[in-house]
Amino acid sequence: MASLLHRLSKSQFYTPKMRTNLLLNSSIHTLINQYPLKPALPVRSIVTTVETIAGFDEMVSGLQRKYYMLGGKGGVGKTSCAASLAVKFANHGHPTIVVSTDPAHSLSDSLDQDLTGGILVPVQGVDSPLYALEVNPEKAREEFRSASQQHGEGGVKNLMDSMGLGMLVDQLGDLKLGELLDTPPPGLDEAIAISKAMALQVMEFVESQEYSRFRRVVFDTAPTGHTLRLLSLPDFLDASIGKMMKLKKKIASATAALKSAFGKGEPQQDGSDKLEQLRERMAKVRDLFHDPETTEFVIVTIPTVMALSESSRLCSSLRKEKVPVQRLIVNQMIPPSVSDCKFCAMKWKDQMRALDLIQKDSELAKLKLIQSPLIDVEIRGVPALKFMGDIIWK
Numbered sequence: 544m545a546s547l548l549h550r551l552s553k554s555q556f557y558t559p560k561m562r563t564n565l566l567l568n569s570s571i572h573t574l575i576n577q578y579p580l581k582p583a584l585p586v587r588s589i590v591t592t593v594e595t596i597a598g599f600d601e602m603v604s605g606l607q608r609k610y611y612m613l614g615g616k617g618g619v620g621k622t623s624c625a626a627s628l629a630v631k632f633a634n635h636g637h638p639t640i641v642v643s644t645d646p647a648h649s650l651s652d653s654l655d656q657d658l659t660g661g662i663l664v665p666v667q668g669v670d671s672p673l674y675a676l677e678v679n680p681e682k683a684r685e686e687f688r689s690a691s692q693q694h695g696e697g698g699v700k701n702l703m704d705s706m707g708l709g710m711l712v713d714q715l716g717d718l719k720l721g722e723l724l725d726t727p728p729p730g731l732d733e734a735i736a737i738s739k740a741m742a743l744q745v746m747e748f749v750e751s752q753e754y755s756r757f758r759r760v761v762f763d764t765a766p767t768g769h770t771l772r773l774l775s776l777p778d779f780l781d782a783s784i785g786k787m788m789k790l791k792k793k794i795a796s797a798t799a800a801l802k803s804a805f806g807k808g809e810p811q812q813d814g815s816d817k818l819e820q821l822r823e824r825m826a827k828v829r830d831l832f833h834d835p836e837t838t839e840f841v842i843v844t845i846p847t848v849m850a851l852s853e854s855s856r857l858c859s860s861l862r863k864e865k866v867p868v869q870r871l872i873v874n875q876m877i878p879p880s881v882s883d884c885k886f887c888a889m890k891w892k893d894q895m896r897a898l899d900l901i902q903k904d905s906e907l908a909k910l911k912l913i914q915s916p917l918i919d920v921e922i923r924g925v926p927a928l929k930f931m932g933d934i935i936w937k
């Protein structure tokens with residue numbers, strides 16, 4: 544930690560006096576507040592006029608389980624913010640799990656610990672138990688394929704074939720759901736597999752005794768597109784399972800009619816109970832995603848027009864899906880330039896222009912804004928995450 548602060552203190556943005564102060568205060572925000580610098584260009588700044596308190600007191604209060612999902616555009620700092628929040632929860636006495644559902648995991652790198660293997664790994668260096676997990680997409684995809692083959696059209700067809708009635712399945716062409724699940728369009732299977740794995744993981748956290756002691760669950764989610772599919776998954780699966788059950792019922796009544804015509808035995812009604820159970824579990828996940836008492840989606844972004852435009856769309860989609868969202872982290876903010884560095888001045892001006900958008904954006908303006916500075920060392924390992932977390936989560 545000491546060496547991190549020492550490196551932070553060498554930031555080009557600060558004067559020697561400010562650097563000393565940074566070492567003492569270990570907070571860039573404190574530093575900026577104490578030394579309000581004139582921007583290199585006369586641009587309007589909202590930095591000093593907006594709410595910068597994250598409301599961590601509210602996030603940390605209560606012993607009941609709470610879920611936080613952090614998401615946004617690729618590379619904006621979702622993993623760093625998620626890991627820093629998990630570290631902060633653990634250091635405030637909450638046994639915590641941090642889960643990455645991003646197929647391109649970087650949680651291992653962020654925590655500086657090997658999390659490959661899809662199992663819970665204890666994180667060292669925190670006050671209360673903190674465990675981390677990277678959902679294994681390959682494992683999840685395999686699980687999903689075998690489940691859909693077992694319960695989808697393939698399974699039904701095998702059953703019917705074994706009775707010499709396979710033709711019947713082909714006649715129910717309008718309900719080829721098993722096929723949809725066996726060979727979904729490119730990209731969808733991964734989204735579904737990961738989403739399903741996450742949903743099941745959530746259910747495991749909710750149902751299993753093993754996880755009952757964890758009071759905070761933080762998700763480092765995949766970039767926006769994946770995340771939106773993930774959040775609409777329970778509804779999608781609910782509809783799919785509903786159709787599959789309808790298909791099974793149609794087949795069951797058709798075979799019953801054939802049985803009486805040919806005098807053959809009744810087929811076994813396997814699978815329907817499991818489908819019904821899966822459907823119920825999905826409904827629970829959906830309710831969980833939508834409950835503001837237990838769940839919050841935190842949008843992470845950076846101060847660029849492109850990133851903020853995407854954040855606005857994400858916010859609108861989350862609201863449409865009725866997912867609770869109330870905080871926006873603007874990460875990697877640069878402080879005003881104190882030198883005559885033209886590049887820094889241009890970046891600052893650009894950043895201010897982007898930040899102005901937040902106030903004008905009907906979606907984003909309603910959110911609690913959390914500002915997080917661009918730190919000139921890599922945020923890696925628990926001490927660095929603690930440092931970052933103390934800046935963001937106040």
Ligand SMILES: Nc1ncnc2c1ncn2[C@@H]1O[C@H](COP(=O)(O)OP(=O)(O)OP(=O)(O)O)[C@@H](O)[C@H]1O
Nearest residue numbers: 617618619620621622623649875916917918921922
């Ligand atoms: N405030 C910050 N100051 C300095 N570096 C940062 C900050 N936030 C994130 N970074 C760095 O930016 C890089 C990307 O961060 P991170 O992996 O957290 O982003 P991400 O949104 O999860 O990315 P991906 O979409 O690729 O998973 C990392 O090297 C991280 O250390």
